[in-house]
Amino acid sequence: MNKEHHLKEIARQLGHPEGENGLLMADMMHETNIGMTRHAIQQLQLQQSDIILELGHGNGKHVPEILAQHSSIKYYGLEVSQLMYEKAVSTNSHLYPTRAFFDLYDGQHIPYKDSFFTKIFTVNTLYFWQSPISMLKEIYRVLKPRGTFSLTFTHKSFMESLPFTKWNFKLYDLAELKELLEGSPFAYTSEETMVEQIKNKNGDMVNRTFTTINLSKITL
Numbered sequence: 363m364n365k366e367h368h369l370k371e372i373a374r375q376l377g378h379p380e381g382e383n384g385l386l387m388a389d390m391m392h393e394t395n396i397g398m399t400r401h402a403i404q405q406l407q408l409q410q411s412d413i414i415l416e417l418g419h420g421n422g423k424h425v426p427e428i429l430a431q432h433s434s435i436k437y438y439g440l441e442v443s444q445l446m447y448e449k450a451v452s453t454n455s456h457l458y459p460t461r462a463f464f465d466l467y468d469g470q471h472i473p474y475k476d477s478f479f480t481k482i483f484t485v486n487t488l489y490f491w492q493s494p495i496s497m498l499k500e501i502y503r504v505l506k507p508r509g510t511f512s513l514t515f516t517h518k519s520f521m522e523s524l525p526f527t528k529w530n531f532k533l534y535d536l537a538e539l540k541e542l543l544e545g546s547p548f549a550y551t552s553e554e555t556m557v558e559q560i561k562n563k564n565g566d567m568v569n570r571t572f573t574t575i576n577l578s579k580i581t582l
Contacts, residue, residue, distance in 0.1 A: 408428070415483075477504070
């Protein structure tokens with residue numbers, strides 16, 4: 363396998379993990395992204411009886427941390443990857459299907475009724491959205507009035523340093539994402555930008571900048 367083909371395969375697996383390599387990629391993504399995931403969850407300010415939706419849950423190893431915060435929280439996860447769906451169900455077999463629920467979707471249409479969730483979040487999936495405004499409208503549709511949507515993403519400046527992001531990734535800096543969000547029905551609430559240290563493929567520690575933007579569903 364030549365270098366370009368290898369990089370394309372990494373990009374494909376990041377967007378849609380499959381097979382044995384997909385399981386390895388999912389474990390790597392969990393370890394690399396757990397700081398971002400915990401930050402997004404913190405931004406949601408979870409409360410008793412929250413009904414939470416996550417888009418792109420990966421292997422689901424973080425789900426017990428969410429449900430441990432309050433005994434009455436319920437979690438729903440959506441994935442485009444059959445492999446990640448099966449892995450999350452297996453990992454959370456003690457919680458599924460009483461407090462944790464998992465489903466597959468096409469990455470565009472959310473298979474739940476209007477105004478169902480109190481909180482929604484997603485981490486590092488934005489780059490793969492085929493139609494960002496349509497996706498934002500779908501998220502808005504299934505969110506309850508006064509509900510919160512937290513969108514966490516890694517800045518373009520870091521993502522462009524990764525050789526595989528030239529395939530199948532749509533990258534954003536903070537200004538570009540804010541401009542995109544102006545075309546959505548959401549009301550902007552707040553944002554928080556963080557810099558964390560993660561290991562690169564050579565085992566060296568590098569700085570990664572990411573932001574969580576918090577949006578609200580405001581209805582008249």
